[in-house]
Amino acid sequence: MAETFVTEITPQSTDYSRWYLDVVRKAELADYSPVKGCMVIRPYGYAIWEHIQRGLDDRIKATGHVNAYFPLFIPESLLMREAKHVEGFAPQVAWVTKGGDEELEEKLIVRPTSETIFGVMYQKWIQSWRDLPLLINQWANVVRWEKVTRPFLRTTEFLWQEGHTAHETADEAQEETLKILNLYAEFCETVLAMPVVKGQKSDSEKFAGASNTYSIEALMGDGRALQAGTSHNLGQNFAKAFEIQFQGRDKTLQYVWTTSWGVTTRLVGGLIMTHGDDSGLVLPPSVAPWQVVIVPIPRGNWKETVLPACETIRGQLQAAGIRVKLDADESQTPGWKYAEYEMRGVPLRLEIGPKDIEKNSVFAARRDTRQKQSLPMEGLADRIKELLAEIQASLLSKALAFREEHTSRVSSYDEFKRAMEGRPGFVVAPWCESATCEAEIKAETQATIRNIPFVAAPASGKTCIRCGKPATAHAWFAKAY
Numbered sequence: 263m264a265e266t267f268v269t270e271i272t273p274q275s276t277d278y279s280r281w282y283l284d285v286v287r288k289a290e291l292a293d294y295s296p297v298k299g300c301m302v303i304r305p306y307g308y309a310i311w312e313h314i315q316r317g318l319d320d321r322i323k324a325t326g327h328v329n330a331y332f333p334l335f336i337p338e339s340l341l342m343r344e345a346k347h348v349e350g351f352a353p354q355v356a357w358v359t360k361g362g363d364e365e366l367e368e369k370l371i372v373r374p375t376s377e378t379i380f381g382v383m384y385q386k387w388i389q390s391w392r393d394l395p396l397l398i399n400q401w402a403n404v405v406r407w408e409k410v411t412r413p414f415l416r417t418t419e420f421l422w423q424e425g426h427t428a429h430e431t432a433d434e435a436q437e438e439t440l441k442i443l444n445l446y447a448e449f450c451e452t453v454l455a456m457p458v459v460k461g462q463k464s465d466s467e468k469f470a471g472a473s474n475t476y477s478i479e480a481l482m483g484d485g486r487a488l489q490a491g492t493s494h495n496l497g498q499n500f501a502k503a504f505e506i507q508f509q510g511r512d513k514t515l516q517y518v519w520t521t522s523w524g525v526t527t528r529l530v531g532g533l534i535m536t537h538g539d540d541s542g543l544v545l546p547p548s549v550a551p552w553q554v555v556i557v558p559i560p561r562g563n564w565k566e567t568v569l570p571a572c573e574t575i576r577g578q579l580q581a582a583g584i585r586v587k588l589d590a591d592e593s594q595t596p597g598w599k600y601a602e603y604e605m606r607g608v609p610l611r612l613e614i615g616p617k618d619i620e621k622n623s624v625f626a627a628r629r630d631t632r633q634k635q636s637l638p639m640e641g642l643a644d645r646i647k648e649l650l651a652e653i654q655a656s657l658l659s660k661a662l663a664f665r666e667e668h669t670s671r672v673s674s675y676d677e678f679k680r681a682m683e684g685r686p687g688f689v690v691a692p693w694c695e696s697a698t699c700e701a702e703i704k705a706e707t708q709a710t711i712r713n714i715p716f717v718a719a720p721a722s723g724k725t726c727i728r729c730g731k732p733a734t735a736h737a738w739f740a741k742a743y
C-alpha cells in the first residue's frame with residue numbers, strides 16, 4: 263500500500279505550468295502534432311470531451327435549440343461586412359488562396375467563428391415574425407492563428423459549440439443571452455464540479471461585434487482565472503450588416519436581434535486545473551471515461567476465484583449504468599495499476615482479492631479523498647452509485663471553498679497590488695468603469711477585469727482603486743489564462 267511509483271509528474275508547487283503539461287501527456291489526454299499550435303486529442307481526452315458534449319447538447323436541445331452544420335470556409339467578403347468583427351478577427355485568420363493549382367477568385371478564410379455565414383443564411387431564411395425566434399447551434403472546429411499555445415487552453419484549431427439565434431425584440435435577445443449564460447454555469451457546476459462567476463465583460467474585453475458580452479469565469483488551482491464560456495448579445499449589429507429583416511406583427515420591416523454563444527475544448531483544461539493534484543488528474547464522475555476501475559489481486563488460484571467474481575461485479579455495475587473498467591492485465595502489479603488509475607483520475611477503485619471474496623466484500627478507494635473502505639457485495643451497485651454522487655458533490659464543495667479562500671476584497675490600489683502578488687485568485691475592487699483605468703491596471707499588474715458579476719455589492723460611496731473618482735461597479739480582477 264505504501265509503495266510509491268515515479269509518475270514523472272512535476273509537483274504543482276515546483277512548476278504549475280509543467281505540472282499541467284505532464285498531466286496532459288501522462289494521462290494521455292492530448293499530444294503535440296506536426297502542425298504547429300494544433301494538438302491531437304487522444305482517446306482518453308476525447309472521451310471526456312464526449313461526456314461534456316453530451317451533457318451540454320442535452321441542455322441546449324432542452325431549451326428549444328436545434329443542431330445544424332455550416333461550412334468550414336467563409337468567403338473574404340463576408341468577414342468584411344461587420345467592421346468591428348473584421349478588426350477583431352482579421353489578425354488571427356487562416357487564409358485559403360488556392361484550390362488545387364488555381365488561384366481562387368475570392369480568398370476564403372477558415373472560420374474563426376461563424377456569425378457571418380449564419381448571418382447570410384438567416385437573411386435568406388427569415389422573412390416574417392413567424393420565422394422567429396430561430397435557435398440554431400452547431401458543433402464544429404474553428405481556427406484562430408495563435409502565437410503561443412497550450413493544450414486545451416489555447417490551440418490554433420479547437421472544438422466547440424456555437425449557438426446563433428435571431429429574435430423579434432431586444433428583450434428576447436437579452437433573455438436568450440442570459441438564459442445560455444445560466445445554462446453554462448449550471449452545467450459547469452453540476453457536471454464539471456467547477457464553480458463559476460457569472461457576469462458582464464467590460465467594453466474592452468467584449469466580443470468583436472457584440473453589444474454586450476457575458477462570461478463565466480472559473481478559478482484554477484494556481485490562482486489564475488479561466489474564462490470558461492461566453493454569451494453575446496449582438497444587438498442589431500449583424501442584422502444590419504447582413505440585412506436580416508422581417509415583417510413585424512405591425513407589418514413594418516424590422517431588423518432582427520441576434521445572439522451567439524460558445525464553450526470549447528478549453529473546458530477540459532479547466533477540469534484538469536480545478537481538481538488535479540500532484541498525483542495527476544482528479545475527474546468528476548459525471549465526465550470520467552471510467553467511473554470505477556476494478557483491480558483483481560492475483561494471489562493463489564485467483565483466475566478461478568477472484569477473476570470470475572470481478573467479472574460478475576463488472577457486469578452488475580455496467581447493468582446499473584456505471585462506466586467500469588476491469589484491469590486483469592497480468593504484466594502489471596496491482597501497485598502499478600493503483601498509481602496509473604490515480605494519475606488518470608478514475609474516481610473510485612475497487613481492489614478484490616481472495617480474502618475479500620471469503621468475506622463477501624470488496625475494498626474501495628476514493629481518488630478525491632483517498633478514503634478507503636470495505637463494501638459488502640450485497641447491494642454493491644447501489645452503494646457505488648451513492649459514492650459516485652458523494653464524490654461529485656464533494657469535488658464541487660472543495661472547489662467552492664478554494665475559490666472563497668482565494669477571493670479578496672480591496673479598496674485601495676496598494677492593497678490591490680499586494681493582493682495580486684504570488685498566487686492571487688480573484689480580487690474584487692471598486693472601479694469607475696473607465697477603459698483608461700482598466701488599461702493602466704493591466705499594464706501595471708497584469709490583472710484583467712474578468713467580469714462584473716450581477717450580484718456584486720453596489721459600489722456607491724466607494725472610489726475607483728486606480729483614479730480615485732467615484733466607483734460605479736465592483737469588478738472581479740485576476741491574472742488569467
Ligand SMILES: [Zn+2]
Nearest residue numbers: 694699726729
Ligand atoms: Zn478609475
